[in-house]
Structures are given as C-alpha cells and as structure tokens.
Amino acid sequence: MRLFNTLTKKIESFMPIKPELVRIYSCGPTVYDHIHIGNLRSFIAADTLRRSLRAAGYKTKHVMNITDIDDKMIARSHELYPDLTPEQALKKLAQKYETVFMHDMTAIHNEVEAYEFVHATDQETIKSIQRLITKLYDAEIAYIADDGVYFSIEKYTQAGKKYGQLLDLTKQNTSNARIQNDEYDKDSIHDFALWKTRKDEEPAWEFSLDGHELLGRPGWHIECSTMSTDALNMPFDIHTGGIDLIFPHHENEIAQSTAATSESIYATCFVHNEHLLVEGKKMSKSLNNFFTLRDIEEKGFEPLSFRMLCLQAHYRSQLNFSWETLQAAQNRLQNLRNVATLRWQAQEMSKDPIDLSASLSEIQASMLDDIDTPNALAKLGALCNEFDNRLVATSELESFTHFITEIDALLGLDLMQQKDITKDQKSLIAQREAARQSKDWERSDTLRTQLLSEGIGIRDTETGTVWYRT
Ligand code: AMP
Ligand code: ZN
Numbered sequence: 001m002r003l004f005n006t007l008t009k010k011i012e013s014f015m016p017i018k019p020e021l022v023r024i025y026s027c028g029p030t031v032y033d034h035i036h037i038g039n040l041r042s043f044i045a046a047d048t049l050r051r052s053l054r055a056a057g058y059k060t061k062h063v064m065n066i067t068d069i070d071d072k073m074i075a076r077s078h079e080l081y082p083d084l085t086p087e088q089a090l091k092k093l094a095q096k097y098e099t100v101f102m103h104d105m106t107a108i109h110n111e112v113e114a115y116e117f118v119h120a121t122d123q124e125t126i127k128s129i130q131r132l133i134t135k136l137y138d139a140e141i142a143y144i145a146d147d148g149v150y151f152s153i154e155k156y157t158q159a160g161k162k163y164g165q166l167l168d169l170t171k172q173n174t175s176n177a178r179i180q181n182d183e184y185d186k187d188s189i190h191d192f193a194l195w196k197t198r199k200d201e202e203p204a205w206e207f208s209l210d211g212h213e214l215l216g217r218p219g220w221h222i223e224c225s226t227m228s229t230d231a232l233n234m235p236f237d238i239h240t241g242g243i244d245l246i247f248p249h250h251e252n253e254i255a256q257s258t259a260a261t262s263e264s265i266y267a268t269c270f271v272h273n274e275h276l277l278v279e280g281k282k283m284s285k286s287l288n289n290f291f292t293l294r295d296i297e298e299k300g301f302e303p304l305s306f307r308m309l310c311l312q313a314h315y316r317s318q319l320n321f322s323w324e325t326l327q328a329a330q331n332r333l334q335n336l337r338n339v340a341t342l343r344w345q346a347q348e349m350s351k352d353p354i355d356l357s358a359s360l361s362e363i364q365a366s367m368l369d370d371i372d373t374p375n376a377l378a379k380l381g382a383l384c385n386e387f388d389n390r391l392v393a394t395s396e397l398e399s400f401t402h403f404i405t406e407i408d409a410l411l412g413l414d415l416m417q418q419k420d421i422t423k424d425q426k427s428l429i430a431q432r433e434a435a436r437q438s439k440d441w442e443r444s445d446t447l448r449t450q451l452l453s454e455g456i457g458i459r460d461t462e463t464g465t466v467w468y469r470t
Contacts, residue, residue, distance in 0.1 A: 001056045001368045003049075003238075004316060006166050006246060006270040011370050016237050017268060022058045023236035024050060025228040025267065027245055028117070030067040031097035032076040036290035037306060037321065038276040038283035040108060042242045044307055045273035045315040045371075047110040049240065051410050052367040063116045063231040066101075068094035070182060070220050074202055086203045094121070104293045107303035109412035118231055120223040126205050129218045129226045132256065133194045137209055139260040142194055144212055148219075149195040150178050151252070156259050163189065165254055166246045166270060182220035182249075192252055193219040221252035228267075229257060239267040244282070246272055273315045283321065291321070299323065304414060305330035311373040311411060332381075333413060338468035339384040340404050340415035346397045347463050353396050356403040359383050367410060380407065391463060421467055425456055429465055432458070 001014040016022045026046040029035045043064075050062050067073070073090060081089035105112050119125065133149055136142035141155045153163050163169060169189055179190035197216040198204040207214045228236065234257060241250060250270060257266040275282045278289040293303055309329035313319040359379070366376035392400050404415050421429075432447035451458060457470045 001053065001058075002370050003269055003271060004370050005268075006272050007268075012269070014238075014269060016058065017235060020059060022053050022060045022238065023232040024053075024060055024062045024238045024240065025224075025232060025236060026062065026064045026115075026239075027224060027241035027249070028064040028066050029097075029101050030070055030072055031094050031101055032070075032072045033097060033285070034100055034292040034294065035104060036283055036285065036292055037296065038242075038290065040104060040293065040306065041276040041310050041319065042240075042273050043105060043110055044108060044310045045271075046240045047412065048311070048315070048367075048371055048373065049238070049271060050111075050114060051412065052371050055364045055410055056368050060114070061116065061232065062114055063118055063228065065224060065227045066094070066098055066117055066119050067220065067223065068098070068119050068121050069203065069217055069223075078201065086201050090121075090203045094119075104303075107293060108307045109304060109414055111412070116231060118227045120218065120227065121203075125223070125227055125230070126218065128230050129222050130195075130205075130207050130209075132222060132226055133207075134209060135260045136194065136256065141259045144209065144214070145178060147180060148193045148197050148216060149209065149214065150191045151194050151256060151259075152191055153189055153255070156255055159259065161255070161258060161264070163255055164251065166251050169247075169251070190248075192221060192248065194222045194256070195219065221249055222256055224249070225253045225256040225266075228253070234261075234263055235265040236267050238269045238271055240271045240273070243272045243274055246270075274318045276310075277318050277320045278322075280320070296326070301326055301330055302333075305333055307412060308333040311377055311413075314374055315371055332377075334469070335388075336380070336384055336413065337415055337418045339387050341418045341420075341468060342387055342392045342466070343397060343401055343404065344420040345466055346392045346394045346400075349391070349393050349463055351390055351393050353393070353399075354383070354386060356396070356399045360403055360406055363407070364410065373411075376411070380411075391461065391466065418469070421456060425451065425454060425467075429458060429467060433465055436460075 002011050003014045004011045026043070029039055050060050053060050069090065073093060074086070077086070077089035077093040081092055084092065102112060133142055136151065137149065141159065142149050142151055157163055180193045180196060182193070195207060195214060195216050195218055197214050202217065204215045204217055207216060228239070239250065254266045258264055277283060281287055281289060283290045293306070296303065296306055305326055306329070309326055310319065312329060312332070363376045363379050366372040366379060408414060408416050428447050428451055432444050435443040435447060448458060452470065455470050457468050458465050459468070
C-alpha cells in the first residue's frame with residue numbers, strides 16, 4: 001500500500017508498526033449541530049482508507065473521537081437549553097447531534113461498526129487529559145497563566161523537539177501572545193491552551209495542579225492527543241483529518257504528545273483530505289455556504305450519490321460541490337447498480353468468460369496506490385460496460401456475485417442490495433415479449449409504459465429482454 005504522508009510530503013510505501021494490526025485515529029465531528037457534507041467528505045476519506053487497508057490484508061483498529069466539549073458546544077448548548085445547568089445542556093446537545101451524526105455516517109455507508117468512538121468528556125478521558133497536562137507541567141513545558149494552563153513552544157523547542165513537523169513553520173511569525181481560542185489563525189505560532197479555567201456558566205471539571213485549584217475544561221488539541229494515545233498507544237500508524245487540521249490542531253497534538261517523553265514520533269503517517277468547495281470556497285459553517293445530508297435528501301438525492309461524488313475525486317484534490325455534479329454522480333451510481341442487477345438475469349449462453357478475479361485485483365491495486373478512487377471507478381466502469389453489452393452467463397454468476405460483493409466491501413456503494421423485480425413485473429415482461437412476437441406493437445408499448453411507471457426500463461438484446469431500474 002502506498003500513501004501520501006504529510007510528515008514527509010511524499011507518497012511512501014506504508015509499513016505498519018506492528019504487522020498484525022494497523023492503528024488509525026481520525027479526528028471526528030464536533031457535535032454542536034448537523035455536520036455538513038464537507039465534514040462528511042473527510043469521514044468518507046477515512047472510511048475508504050480503512051476499506052483499502054482491509055483489501056491489502058490488514059486488520060485495523062480505527063478510533064474516531066467525538067468532540068463534545070469546546071467553545072462552539074458551550075455557546076450552542078446555552079442557546080438551545082437556557083433552562084438547564086451548563087453540564088446538562090452540554091450533555092443534551094452532544095447526545096442529540098451525536099445521534100444525527102451516526103445517522104449520517106450510516107446513510108453514506110461509512111462502516112460505523114468498524115470504529116471505536118471515544119468521547120472527550122468521558123470521566124476517564126478527562127482524568128487522562130489532566131495526567132498529561134500534569135506531566136507537561138512537571139517537565140516545565142506547560143505553565144499556569146491567569147486563565148488556564150498553556151503549552152510553551154519555546155520550552156518545547158529548547159528541549160530539542162521540532163515544532164513544525166507537518167508544515168514549515170520557520171517562515172511564519174512567532175508571537176509571544178498566548179492563545180485561548182482553539183482555532184487560531186494559520187500564520188502565527190502561539191502558546192496554546194491545554195486547560196481553560198472556568199468562565200461564567202461553563203461546564204467545568206475539578207483539577208488540582210501544583211496546589212492550584214483550576215476548575216475548568218480541556219483545550220481541543222489535548223483532547224485528541226489523549227484519546228488517540230489512550231486507545232492506540234504511541235506511536236500509532238495513521239492519523240487522518242482534513243487539511244485545515246494540519247495546523248494548528250495536528251501540529252499541537254504532536255507537540256503535546258511527544259514533549260515529555262523520549263518518544264519523538266506520535267503517528268508515523270498523517271493522511272489529510274482536501275476540501276469540499278462551493279463556488280471555489282471551502283464549505284464551512286462560518287462562510288454559511290454549507291449543505292447537510294438532509295438538504296441532499298430533501299432535494300431527492302440518495303445519500304450514496306454523495307459518496308459516489310466523493311469517490312470520483314481523489315481525496316487529495318479539491319472537489320467542487322454542485323447539484324449538477326451530484327446528479328451526474330447519482331446517474332453513474334445507477335448505471336453500476338443496473339449492471340449489478342444483471343445477476344438476477346443470468347442467461348444460459350456461451351461467451352468467453354471475463355477474468356473477474358484479475359479485474360478485482362486491478363481495481364484493488366488502484367485503491368492501494370494512495371487510494372486512487374477515480375482510477376478504481378474508471379476500471380470498474382469499463383468492466384461494467386462490457387457486462388452491460390454481453391450480460392452475465394449462468395456459468396459466471398458465482399464469480400460475478402463474488403466480484404460485486406468485494407467491490408461493495410471496497411467502495412461501500414451497496415451494489416448487492418439491488419433487489420430482483422417482482423413476479424408480477426416479470427410476468428409483464430413475458431407478456432410484452434409475447435406481444436412483440438405476435439407483432440402486437442400497441443400492447444407491447446402499453447406494457448412497456450406500465451413497467452416504466454413502476455420504475456423499470458427494458459431493452460431488447462440478442463439474447464432476450466433485459467430490465468433495469470430507471
Ligand atoms: P470539525 O468538526 O470542524 O473539526 O470537522 C471535522 C472534519 O471535517 C475535520 O477532519 C475537518 O478537517 C473536515 N472538514 C471540515 N470542512 C471540510 C470541507 N469543506 N471539506 C472537507 N473536509 C472538511
Ligand atoms: Zn482532533
């Protein structure tokens with residue numbers, strides 16, 4: 001398997017640390033609202049990575065966090081539930097939108113059962129975050145300020161560690177200012193908050209540090225450092241997220257995790273997906289140019305069409321979202337499904353068999369080449385065209401079914417779910433065939449129209465009538 005690693009800026013041959021299990025951590029959603037489809041692009045990329053590793057023969061442990069405490073969570077929980085205590089309001093908000101998130105993940109066929117989901121506000125996580133902050137403080141890399149505990153970039157670099165492993169920060173401005181906001185701008189280096197002491201009406205946890213009582217809450221970056229290494233140990237294999245997370249989030253995760261240990265590697269490979277754009281701009285809540293999966297469904301599109309749209313682009317390329325491109329993706333998905341339904345229409349015929357196991361290997365090879373989904377889909381499309389023309393022979397039904405099952409495991413497009421038509425619909429097709437043979441064109445047309453009204457199209461081939469869903 002080859003993967004582009006943001007740490008080296010190269011496509012590398014991927015080697016797991018322990019051959020028997022690839023350990024992956026994906027930055028998950030902040031559950032303060034519906035996630036948008038830009039976020040979903042990131043989660044589809046992570047899901048496709050895991051599916052590709054599986055195709056390469058690896059077992060995986062895939063951890064995704066749920067950010068259920070941060071500035072946005074607190075603001076929204078006040079807004080929605082002003083009558084609850086801050087802790088109750090936060091919990092209610094998180095539960096509500098975690099349920100929505102899981103629904104969205106399932107709808108686009110990310111394999112939720114293949115992940116271990118971890119939560120920032122779990123008691124054990126909070127304790128573990130506090131232990132890490134204490135360790136950083138004891139190593140004199142963290143310091144206490146009037147509004148929280150901060151990470152000192154200067155102390156970190158003085159300890160011989162490199163700040164700027166994922167991107168070149170030497171050219172960027174270094175500022176003495178401390179930053180409390182988790183999502184600070186991209187062109188300056190700041191000491192950042194590990195722990196924020198309580199402001200009015202915020203959910204908070206007790207924390208004693210060196211005789212100071214620091215009732216408060218964790219910063220965003222330390223949550224991921226803690227949850228990833230608690231679940232996967234350090235170093236682990238692959239860390240994923242969108243490119244906007246490279247700095248400061250992932251850079252800070254590396255710094256926090258490696259500061260007070262002799263281990264200099266946090267994760268051996270960072271895989272970052274490019275953004276989903278709208279009219280050339282990153283889809284984001286702040287620009288108010290976002291759509292959710294609900295918007296897509298309300299416009300009559302299937303969630304899986306969005307998965308198809310994402311797979312059509314390489315994960316490291318920007319992808320412009322429009323309703324026209326979504327429609328084209330839905331049509332392409334439908335074409336694949338119509339080929340998959342040929343398994344219900346296998347015919348006795350003598351045709352040279354297609355070597356499906358070789359085709360599957362080629363498609364898998366594209367996926368193992370830095371997850372080249374556009375190439376994999378092009379190969380799959382070319383193969384489907386062949387079947388569309390020559391149909392499936394009874395003798396190749398087993399290998400065809402196996403092939404479609406494996407493609408589903410790889411791409412998550414759910415092609416095997418395509419059902420057979422009903423007995424009544426089959427009878428209509430047989431009646432039309434009889435009408436045609438007796439040259440009763442009017443009845444033949446009526447029957448075709450009736451089938452069309454039920455979403456079934458038909459075409460006549462040299463070996464008989466073939467149906468497909470419109
Ligand atoms: P957030 O909840 O903002 O931390 O985002 C969750 C994931 O979505 C992160 O990996 C982000 O990098 C990613 N993300 C956010 N916006 C986009 C976008 N427009 N396109 C692709 N990924 C995105
Ligand atoms: Zn994270």
